[in-house]
Amino acid sequence: MATPASRITLPPLPFDRQALEPHMSCETLDYHYGKHHKAYVEKVNALIADTPQQDATLEQLVKQASGPLFDNAAQAWNHAFFWRCLSPRRQQPGRELDPVLRSFGGLEALKSEFSKAAVAVFGSGWAWLIRDSGGAVRILTTSNANTPLRDGHTPLLTCDIWEHAYYIDHRNDRGAYLRSFWELVNWDFVAGSLR
Numbered sequence: 077m078a079t080p081a082s083r084i085t086l087p088p089l090p091f092d093r094q095a096l097e098p099h100m101s102c103e104t105l106d107y108h109y110g111k112h113h114k115a116y117v118e119k120v121n122a123l124i125a126d127t128p129q130q131d132a133t134l135e136q137l138v139k140q141a142s143g144p145l146f147d148n149a150a151q152a153w154n155h156a157f158f159w160r161c162l163s164p165r166r167q168q169p170g171r172e173l174d175p176v177l178r179s180f181g182g183l184e185a186l187k188s189e190f191s192k193a194a195v196a197v198f199g200s201g202w203a204w205l206i207r208d209s210g211g212a213v214r215i216l217t218t219s220n221a222n223t224p225l226r227d228g229h230t231p232l233l234t235c236d237i238w239e240h241a242y243y244i245d246h247r248n249d250r251g252a253y254l255r256s257f258w259e260l261v262n263w264d265f266v267a268g269s270l271r
């Protein structure tokens with residue numbers, strides 16, 4: 077019997093779908109995770125089935141693929157990372173993030189710069205806090221499925237700014253979504269990504 081080819085899997089959410097309310101609704105997670113994220117994973121598996129890429133890891137696909145396979149693989153990776161950036165337990169950044177916060181002029185300045193960049197993205201995309209290959213921590217945005225992982229940066233925090241991330245809860249108000257996002261950031265995960 078042939079060994080089944082490896083497949084990209086939909087990782088479980090690291091919290092219950094109701095756990096982020098009132099900042100992010102169960103209905104949003106039903107659609108965003110249960111339909112959108114799941115669809116990206118299924119599309120990747122359909123595209124790699126019976127091809128030389130069927131045994132590649134998701135990270136390998138993100139770094140090497142192009143066209144629809146890249147788009148869907150990057151969206152699968154970005155969403156898995158995004159869920160890990162959120163927590164139902166309201167947190168303040170730990171001491172280990174002090175140097176990062178200082179480099180922006182404090183937590184409020186970081187949040188303001190990140191939110192401003194996120195709101196300014198035309199159309200769909202992602203806002204990121206990353207550590208670049210030179211070791212500098214900075215904010216950048218990507219459009220559509222694009223991801224700093226592809227460029228060799230270390231992602232520390234992301235916010236999905238596709239309309240499907242906020243239209244149920246905030247309609248067209250991306251700024252209100254960003255304010256809710258800050259109530260949910262898993263700063264322990266950010267610090268862990270920095271190590």
Ligand code: FE2
Nearest residue numbers: 112236238241
């Ligand atoms: Fe999304």
